Amino acid sequence: MIPWLPPYIYHATPAATIQHPKRPGSWYLGGLASSPRQHPKLAPMLLMDSAAGCCSPPVCLDLCVGLSPSSEMTAADHPERADRPCCKAASSPMSDDQAKTTLEARFAQVTDENRRLTEMIAYLYASQIARQGSPPPEAAAASRKRSRDSLEPPSTSSGAGNNAKADAAADLSDEGTCRRIKVSRVCTRIDPADNTLTVRDGYQWRKYGQKVTRDNPSPRAYFRCAFAPSCPVKKKVQRSAEDSSVLVATYEGEHNHPSPTRAAELTGCAADSGASVPCSISINSSGPTITLDLTKNGGGAGVRVLEATDAPAPDVKKLCREVASPDFRTALVEQMARSLTKDPKFTDALAAAILRQLPEY
DNA sequence: CGACTTTGACCTGCGC
DNA sequence: GCGCAGGTCAAAGTCG
Numbered sequence: 282m283i284p285w286l287p288p289y290i291y292h293a294t295p296a297a298t299i300q301h302p303k304r305p306g307s308w309y310l311g312g313l314a315s316s317p318r319q320h321p322k323l324a325p326m327l328l329m330d331s332a333a334g335c336c337s338p339p340v341c342l343d344l345c346v347g348l349s350p351s352s353e354m355t356a357a358d359h360p361e362r363a364d365r366p367c368c369k370a371a372s373s374p375m376s377d378d379q380a381k382t383t384l385e386a387r388f389a390q391v392t393d394e395n396r397r398l399t400e401m402i403a404y405l406y407a408s409q410i411a412r413q414g415s416p417p418p419e420a421a422a423a424s425r426k427r428s429r430d431s432l433e434p435p436s437t438s439s440g441a442g443n444n445a446k447a448d449a450a451a452d453l454s455d456e457g458t459c460r461r462i463k464v465s466r467v468c469t470r471i472d473p474a475d476n477t478l479t480v481r482d483g484y485q486w487r488k489y490g491q492k493v494t495r496d497n498p499s500p501r502a503y504f505r506c507a508f509a510p511s512c513p514v515k516k517k518v519q520r521s522a523e524d525s526s527v528l529v530a531t532y533e534g535e536h537n538h539p540s541p542t543r544a545a546e547l548t549g550c551a552a553d554s555g556a557s558v559p560c561s562i563s564i565n566s567s568g569p570t571i572t573l574d575l576t577k578n579g580g581g582a583g584v585r586v587l588e589a590t591d592a593p594a595p596d597v598k599k600l601c602r603e604v605a606s607p608d609f610r611t612a613l614v615e616q617m618a619r620s621l622t623k624d625p626k627f628t629d630a631l632a633a634a635i636l637r638q639l640p641e642y
Numbered sequence: 643c644g645a646c647t648t649t650g651a652c653c654t655g656c657g658c
Numbered sequence: 659g660c661g662c663a664g665g666t667c668a669a670a671g672t673c674g
Contacts, residue, residue, distance in 0.1 A: 488647060490666060503665070507646095517665095 478502040497522040
């Protein structure tokens with residue numbers, strides 16, 4: 282268990298929880314939206330607007346961390362929910378040995394999850410510090426060069442990792458002079474026979490160009506946001522060179538208008554649903570690229586870390602200790618709580634989830 | 643007929 | 659300075 286997350290994160294029942302692909306009992310944090318400015322010490326995660334409600338189950342509220350789903354909660358854990366069916370089931374008679382074994386297994390599992398998540402946070406924290414502490418003077422020029430390759434296949438040696446570095450360098454170079462340009466990448470699994478280069482993400486896009494690039498036989502399509510004339514957001518869509526069933530969409534900039542489908546998303550039914558809806562979440566800019574493939578139903582969704590950044594990793598043990606310190610955790614909890622509660626999507630989704638959990642009232 | 647897509651030409655930045 | 663590659667423009671084509 283992660284003891285430093287607010288209780289409502291544990292108790293909110295996720296519509297779709299990220300499950301470890303090889304460990305059915307392991308569950309991960311997902312859908313915890315933030316931005317670089319909101320979480321300067323953590324790799325930012327972008328929750329794509331399109332992800333919510335694009336398929337069943339929706340991923341708009343995906344908040345279990347280091348825990349099995351709520352069905353494993355016991356009445357002892359949550360006496361206020363003792364009348365819930367899941368709690369009744371979990372509180373059925375069990376011998377002491379069985380209970381001990383079960384608790385030990387859960388403790389070991391949760392401890393392991395906690396350790397790995399702590400290490401992940403420490404690594405991301407260290408990477409962020411390394412970038413902010415010593416930005417190379419040529420970063421701006423280098424980022425311009427490297428940003429050319431922003432749509433290279435994510436799994437190649439020069440792909441996502443370098444792109445993440447380029448994105449981060451671009452962020453850093455821009456930070457001192459003007460506002461950052463948010464760059465995020467979303468991988469979408471599509472029908473290989475579908476050659477439309479269309480990623481339905483809830484926004485309206487106008488195609489203004491298409492180009493065949495050197496490293497990829499499939500063309501790259503260029504889109505501008507067509508919902509608002511003044512919206513600066515651009516999108517580039519290209520098939521992965523290695524897997525033609527994967528569309529890689531790169532978004533540049535931030536929309537200066539609400540999502541046209543937000544209302545529909547909040548009801549769990551995106552207006553712009555379709556076969557190629559990107560059921561994926563991509564960490565943007567300065568973090569590793571993580572693709573959550575939710576196109577599989579029935580709990581088959583998994584998290585795939587395409588490639589981590591190769592930023593210099595300082596003393597991980599020391600950083601683990603720092604991350605594990607009460608002060609850091611308290612600050613992190615407060616920061617996360619602030620970010621989450623400021624997000625109207627989160628509050629709306631949380632309210633909806635609570636209402637779903639209380640059908641008898 | 644208007645909105646959108648296609649596609650070749652042009653522009654720009656970078657490496658050599 | 660030249661060539662290359664990515665990004666953008668805009669005229670022509672397509673569709674409802």
